[in-house]
Amino acid sequence: MSVADFDATTIAMPGAPPEHVADGARGPGLVGWIAIAVAALVVGGLIGIPLVSVFAEAFQSGLGPFAATFAEPYAQSAIRLTLLVAVCTIAFNAFFGILAGWTISKYEFPGKTILLAIIDLPLTVSPVVAGLAILMTAGAHTPLGSWLQTVGIKVAFAPPGIIAATIFVTFPYIARELIAFMQEQGRDQEESSLVLGATVWQTLWRVTLPGARLALFNGVILCGARAIGEFGAVSVISGRVRGYTETVPLHIEALYNESSFVGAFALAAALAFTTIAFTLIVNANRKSEHDRTAAS
Amino acid sequence: MSRDTIPGRNIALGTTLALVSLAVIAPLAAVVLSLNGITPEHLARAIASPDAIAAFRLTFVASLVAALIDLVLGSFVAWILVRYQFPGRPVLDALVDVPLAIPTAVTGITLATIYGGHGFLGAWLEPHGIQVAYTQIGVALALVFVGFPFVVRTVQPVLAEIPKDLEEAASSFGAGQTLTLRRVIFPLVFPAMLTGFALSLARALGEYGSVVFIAGNLPGKTEIAPLLIITRLEEYDYQGASAVATVLLIASFGMLLAINALQRRFSLARKMAT
Numbered sequence: 001m002s003v004a005d006f007d008a009t010t011i012a013m014p015g016a017p018p019e020h021v022a023d024g025a026r027g028p029g030l031v032g033w034i035a036i037a038v039a040a041l042v043v044g045g046l047i048g049i050p051l052v053s054v055f056a057e058a059f060q061s062g063l064g065p066f067a068a069t070f071a072e073p074y075a076q077s078a079i080r081l082t083l084l085v086a087v088c089t090i091a092f093n094a095f096f097g098i099l100a101g102w103t104i105s106k107y108e109f110p111g112k113t114i115l116l117a118i119i120d121l122p123l124t125v126s127p128v129v130a131g132l133a134i135l136m137t138a139g140a141h142t143p144l145g146s147w148l149q150t151v152g153i154k155v156a157f158a159p160p161g162i163i164a165a166t167i168f169v170t171f172p173y174i175a176r177e178l179i180a181f182m183q184e185q186g187r188d189q190e191e192s193s194l195v196l197g198a199t200v201w202q203t204l205w206r207v208t209l210p211g212a213r214l215a216l217f218n219g220v221i222l223c224g225a226r227a228i229g230e231f232g233a234v235s236v237i238s239g240r241v242r243g244y245t246e247t248v249p250l251h252i253e254a255l256y257n258e259s260s261f262v263g264a265f266a267l268a269a270a271l272a273f274t275t276i277a278f279t280l281i282v283n284a285n286r287k288s289e290h291d292r293t294a295a296s
Numbered sequence: 297m298s299r300d301t302i303p304g305r306n307i308a309l310g311t312t313l314a315l316v317s318l319a320v321i322a323p324l325a326a327v328v329l330s331l332n333g334i335t336p337e338h339l340a341r342a343i344a345s346p347d348a349i350a351a352f353r354l355t356f357v358a359s360l361v362a363a364l365i366d367l368v369l370g371s372f373v374a375w376i377l378v379r380y381q382f383p384g385r386p387v388l389d390a391l392v393d394v395p396l397a398i399p400t401a402v403t404g405i406t407l408a409t410i411y412g413g414h415g416f417l418g419a420w421l422e423p424h425g426i427q428v429a430y431t432q433i434g435v436a437l438a439l440v441f442v443g444f445p446f447v448v449r450t451v452q453p454v455l456a457e458i459p460k461d462l463e464e465a466a467s468s469f470g471a472g473q474t475l476t477l478r479r480v481i482f483p484l485v486f487p488a489m490l491t492g493f494a495l496s497l498a499r500a501l502g503e504y505g506s507v508v509f510i511a512g513n514l515p516g517k518t519e520i521a522p523l524l525i526i527t528r529l530e531e532y533d534y535q536g537a538s539a540v541a542t543v544l545l546i547a548s549f550g551m552l553l554a555i556n557a558l559q560r561r562f563s564l565a566r567k568m569a570t
Contacts, residue, residue, distance in 0.1 A: 028380045032379075033382075035372075036376055042372070044391075047444070050407060051398075053406050057406070068478075095559025096315050106305075107302065115313075120552070124502070124555075125502060126501070126544050127502065128522035129327065132525055132538065133323030133326060136323070137326040168319060186366070187302060189299065191301050191302065194301070210506025225397065230399070231401040231404075232505050232522065236525070236529065244406060249399055250402075253403065265405070266408070268401070275397050279397035281332065
């Protein structure tokens with residue numbers, strides 16, 4: 001069993017590692033300054049310019065047109081749908097994450113490494129394939145889809161399909177945080193709690209979850225950031241009915257294609273601001289957690 | 297500890313497996329199983345027509361080129377971030393995360409705008425004969441952008457863990473800076489660099505949102521493989537779409553296996569470095 005090799009921070013996840021500078025980081029010499037300037041040019045040119053441009057384009061005609069975008073009924077319905085999708089996605093993935101974290105860290109069973117690999121699988125699957133997968137499972141042309149339609153549930157080209165596709169692409173986000181944290185914690189606390197007469201439920205609710213709340217919080221934030229910005233998977237399954245199945249990223253695409261650039265970039269800036277803020281919160285949490293464990 | 301110290305194993309494991317099957321395995325299986333009964337002609341039209349071959353070639357070549365560029369630039373930036381203290385370093389460090397943080401559609405419209413003919417960078421590049429928007433260069437550029445953090449964030453912690461005395465020991469034995477870098481540092485970070493490269497490549501192969509706006513999506517020229525799936529769906533060719541998706545899925549499975557194998561070696565190298 002090579003579960004110990006499972007390094008939860010290295011695969012495809014946003015967030016800086018807490019460890020930044022080597023012990024012997026030193027003041028740069030002349031060659032060092034030139035190298036730093038080149039690195040700044042690379043990062044500034046590749047990432048800095050696009051980042052500044054999002055906001056520059058959003059505010060190019062001033063604050064009025066920027067704000068007016070958010071008063072549009074279609075923009076508002078897109079925002080409402082995106083929030084609904086994010087809430088449902090987080091609820092499902094948080095439930096799964098807690099369950100998976102508990103199962104993987106508290107019990108021994110064969111095939112644990114394979115289970116971990118399958119949980120990670122959505123990170124390497126193309127979002128478009130993810131959207132197609134939901135369509136091929138519950139689209140109106142499939143047995144499941146046509147049965148669901150007879151009982152009045154429409155999945156493809158409706159909000160349930162958008163939620164299912166978003167759950168797929170964000171599936172590992174909360175689980176990874178909780179699995180990594182709970183594996184590090186081991187099972188001593190739970191065993192003591194059970195020996196003292198608590199039930200498994202009480203142990204989960206009163207011992208395990210309170211201890212894991214920061215890992216859960218970080219996972220929820222990362223999952224939310226990805227959920228509100230998901231584009232590829234949702235564009236396959238949504239059908240793009242304005243005011244009904246258009247999420248914020250799809251509405252951005254529609255506005256951009258109509259050459260409503262200020263509107264497209266106003267929503268894009270709001271979305272980018274939110275997701276960057278979420279990432280910074282998680283990075284700050286990880287850093288303070290790292291400093292705390294290093295200090296103790 | 298024996299396996300029975302905490303009760304509830306069967307119900308917890310059963311529910312976990314049921315949810316994984318429902319959310320991940322069943323949808324992917326539905327894609328592959330829908331190929332059941334596809335005729336050879338249909339399959340050939342879906343994944344081996346000139347347009348399809350051009351799309352796969354563009355996706356694989358542009359992803360490979362982008363991941364190689366990320367490998368070089370990302371390792372260099374990781375080195376600078378670890379080795380030097382300088383004003384603005386936290387900003388540079390934070391900027392590295394931006395491509396992972398911002399939604400792909402935002403990246404897509406932004407890159408298409410700034411590299412377009414009237415854009416901030418496009419207006420300067422195009423008179424010099426460099427057309428980025430609506431070309432294969434644009435596709436590769438968008439992939440360099442999304443893959444960049446993977447290399448930096450995989451290499452950076454490994455570099456940071458290399459003890460300073462290792463370099464000092466090398467130089468006290470008379471090794472110059474270049475020799476130390478090549479014979480001492482490089483072998484230690486190489487597995488991490490390879491892992492970062494693989495992660496960046498895996499991401500690029502499936503990337504959609506950041507590419508489609510700048511690509512222009514001309515069939516046979518700038519149409520990427522994930523977009524081919526959408527093209528097939530617009531023709532109501534579900535089996536054709538699934539055939540393209542299955543090729544991409546096989547590529548992702550291969551990448552996942554490679555990354556897991558690399559990480560096993562890489563965590564070993566990390567342990568040896570400390």
